Amino acid sequence: MKKGVFWITLTCLVVISLVLASCSSSTTTSQQTPTTTPSTTSIVTISTTASTIVPTETTSTASVVTATTTSTGNWWDNLGTPQYGGTLTDDSPQNITNWDPYLNVSACVCYSTYLEGLFGDDWALNPSIFDFSTGFRPTDDVTGLLASAWSFPSPGTLIVQLRQNVYWQNIAPVNGRQFTSADVVYNYDRDFGLGDGFTTPGPYEANNALTPILKSVTANDKFTVTFVFDTSNVENILESMEALNAVPIVASDAVSFYGGNVNSWHDAIGTGPFTITDFVDGSSVTMDKSPTYWGFDERYPQNQLPYINAIQLLIIPSQSTALAALRAGKIDVMENIGIQSDQSLKTSNPDILHLTMPGAQGLSINPRDDTVPFNNINVRIALQEAINLPQIASTYYNGTCSPNPLTLTSYSLAGWGFPYEQWPANLQTQYAYNPINAKALLAAAGYSSGITTNCTADSSADLQVLQIVQSEFAAVGVNMSITTMDPASWTAFVFNGHKQTGLAFREAGTLSLAFQPFVQLLMYQTGFPANYEMASNSTLDGLYAAASNATTVDQVKTVVTQACQIVTQQQFVISLLNPSSFNVYQPWLKGYAGQSYAMQGGSGGILMLGYYGSRFWIDSSLK
Numbered sequence: 001m002k003k004g005v006f007w008i009t010l011t012c013l014v015v016i017s018l019v020l021a022s023c024s025s026s027t028t029t030s031q032q033t034p035t036t037t038p039s040t041t042s043i044v045t046i047s048t049t050a051s052t053i054v055p056t057e058t059t060s061t062a063s064v065v066t067a068t069t070t071s072t073g074n075w076w077d078n079l080g081t082p083q084y085g086g087t088l089t090d091d092s093p094q095n096i097t098n099w100d101p102y103l104n105v106s107a108c109v110c111y112s113t114y115l116e117g118l119f120g121d122d123w124a125l126n127p128s129i130f131d132f133s134t135g136f137r138p139t140d141d142v143t144g145l146l147a148s149a150w151s152f153p154s155p156g157t158l159i160v161q162l163r164q165n166v167y168w169q170n171i172a173p174v175n176g177r178q179f180t181s182a183d184v185v186y187n188y189d190r191d192f193g194l195g196d197g198f199t200t201p202g203p204y205e206a207n208n209a210l211t212p213i214l215k216s217v218t219a220n221d222k223f224t225v226t227f228v229f230d231t232s233n234v235e236n237i238l239e240s241m242e243a244l245n246a247v248p249i250v251a252s253d254a255v256s257f258y259g260g261n262v263n264s265w266h267d268a269i270g271t272g273p274f275t276i277t278d279f280v281d282g283s284s285v286t287m288d289k290s291p292t293y294w295g296f297d298e299r300y301p302q303n304q305l306p307y308i309n310a311i312q313l314l315i316i317p318s319q320s321t322a323l324a325a326l327r328a329g330k331i332d333v334m335e336n337i338g339i340q341s342d343q344s345l346k347t348s349n350p351d352i353l354h355l356t357m358p359g360a361q362g363l364s365i366n367p368r369d370d371t372v373p374f375n376n377i378n379v380r381i382a383l384q385e386a387i388n389l390p391q392i393a394s395t396y397y398n399g400t401c402s403p404n405p406l407t408l409t410s411y412s413l414a415g416w417g418f419p420y421e422q423w424p425a426n427l428q429t430q431y432a433y434n435p436i437n438a439k440a441l442l443a444a445a446g447y448s449s450g451i452t453t454n455c456t457a458d459s460s461a462d463l464q465v466l467q468i469v470q471s472e473f474a475a476v477g478v479n480m481s482i483t484t485m486d487p488a489s490w491t492a493f494v495f496n497g498h499k500q501t502g503l504a505f506r507e508a509g510t511l512s513l514a515f516q517p518f519v520q521l522l523m524y525q526t527g528f529p530a531n532y533e534m535a536s537n538s539t540l541d542g543l544y545a546a547a548s549n550a551t552t553v554d555q556v557k558t559v560v561t562q563a564c565q566i567v568t569q570q571q572f573v574i575s576l577l578n579p580s581s582f583n584v585y586q587p588w589l590k591g592y593a594g595q596s597y598a599m600q601g602g603s604g605g606i607l608m609l610g611y612y613g614s615r616f617w618i619d620s621s622l623k
Helices: 075-079 101-107 181-192 234-241 252-257 319-327 339-348 377-385 389-396 425-430 435-444 463-474 487-496 543-549 553-570 609-613
Strands: 087-092 119-121 142-144 147-154 157-162 214-221 224-229 274-280 284-289 310-315 333-337 353-357 364-367 451-458 478-485 503-505 581-585
Touching (some): 087 609, 119 609, 157 181, 181 214, 181 224, 181 252, 234 553, 274 310, 319 333, 333 339, 364 377, 377 425, 377 435, 451 463, 463 478
Parallel strands (some): 451 478, 451 503
Antiparallel strands (some): 119 142, 364 503
């Protein structure tokens, strides 16, 4: 019941346009150290075949009182028997200032508990195949949520069949009516300005355009919807439609009743597994299980979801305060903590469980590639060779991350990108620690007396590792001062304004990206808003179109590999490392395995809290 996967995750891109500006030719040149020119990829046209997924439909007739399980020979049999009851307690550093994702998905935080989309993760998929630990979900590993089946009868046309056993929560003015295709059409019309009285994209989608462009959405009948796109590329369409932050479905009659926006927690109505029952501004939100939820456990189809009685989300801006609550057993899980906190918890709370997770985005030092001296590729190579990545990996990160330099696509996305082991030897040499050659390159480029520059850094980033780099730069004659800005100011000055004149640094760099490959192809496009390095390469500019014209996933993978090769060879940014993140959780939380966006989120909130929160359970005997 699997089918072909916009992410999330993609935390730095949810607030910017995904539409490219006009392209121009490259301004970088190699003077002393030649780089390998990537081979041109030939895109072969292959016919697209229709593909349909038809999961088993289960109709809810009564609430399940006790969870049941049988020995099935499935991979999950040794994970224990799910239990009903209990409260899952999570934390969020973000307050909730909005309850309608149409306005601003970033301020919703927990909308996934009461609203649902068309697609979801495959809960029954063996983690050895894919473990959902990254924001990108491969198209083969996503299944239907409100959708029961889908197909491509012709290029660029997606037909979605909807589940017929879904009902809205029994809250006025919707009052438990059936979910239909009219709800789907209304939401896409509303979000993208395609009809139903909406002529322009909504406030969120105006800054987060669906890629590829959605041209129309219509209802064929009560439970069938047709989407038409401006591309025939199936991978591109499904990456967008199946993304974690794809359009959640809001009840049209609630929108009308409340004057155009459903922006009060009292009026939050959805088809999801939980209902909002209490909210204390800046403190907490409580979500009780919906007694009429349509979903059943894919692993144990006889078990109605959710298992837990409630989710309590505590608003805790301070990570140290949240860690104290975790130590005291007041919250059940924390994600993305640092290695020092992780090690400390192993001593203070030996019963707490630990997961080492791949970082969503690697660290990088980002120069202005259109300005002197960084428009000279040999200067960028010199900066790279000044940094001892293996030593930083072994000492600063205690050997918990790979010592290898990074390329555009994360190495954790198996089958995508350009793994370090495949780099030619001369390219690996240009990323190896070699301060003597770094000095020679600077001298050959006309900087025998060194370079003085500034790095504009986000104050929330790891400034200690930046100071290590500062010291290593100084050893080759690069005097780098550091100017810090709070995150909002950094975003306005660097990310959006492109006003920095030297180097830039933030916690989420522009290498080792684990979100949608089509979005990755935009990162270094000439004129793209997130390209704050102002990089420009005419070959790279053409690869998004090449991927869009591809007709198979393998062809898209070939184009992404070529993009990785160009980014690596041109050294648009200085690669640091991709530090592992650490997730910790209480032993009584069952089903949790570090699934991305299940318990924590980026700027888009906890995008899978409802999906996974309804499938996790609490083992009361361990509390």
